Amino acid sequence: xxxxxxxxxxxxxxxxxxxxxxxxxxxxxxxxxxxxxxxxxxxxxxxxxxxxxxxxxxxxxxxxxxxxxxxxxxxxxxxxxxxxxxxxxxxxxxxxxxxxxxxxxxxxxxxxxxxx
Numbered sequence: 001x002x003x004x005x006x007x008x009x010x011x012x013x014x015x016x017x018x019x020x021x022x023x024x025x026x027x028x029x030x031x032x033x034x035x036x037x038x039x040x041x042x043x044x045x046x047x048x049x050x051x052x053x054x055x056x057x058x059x060x061x062x063x064x065x066x067x068x069x070x071x072x073x074x075x076x077x078x079x080x081x082x083x084x085x086x087x088x089x090x091x092x093x094x095x096x097x098x099x100x101x102x103x104x105x106x107x108x109x110x111x112x113x114x115x116x
Contacts, residue, residue: 069097
């Protein structure tokens with residue numbers, strides 16, 4: 001999703017080290033093309049821990065630099081989230097706030113993602 005060589009120039013050493021090994025819980029993509037539209041994290045009380053909050057802040061900063069909408073969904077426990085919960089979140093919170101026409105790249109010209 002992210003062109004890491006450009007990202008390295010934009011973030012500090014600790015954020016760079018974290019970015020190389022981080023992942024997201026889900027990515028909304030354009031069907032048949034694979035272009036990302038938004039990324040998602042499912043947070044629980046685990047994310048209230050100070051060291052986890054620091055990593056969450058780094059991930060928020062990374063997505064801010066890249067320009068890809070990034071959403072955090074809070075749940076008591078990740079195991080309790082149902083498909084219906086995700087669908088409700090996507091339709092009520094995400095869909096009204098994203099422009100699927102706005103892309104980080106176009107299929108005809110872009111071969112890599114470059115942070116904004």
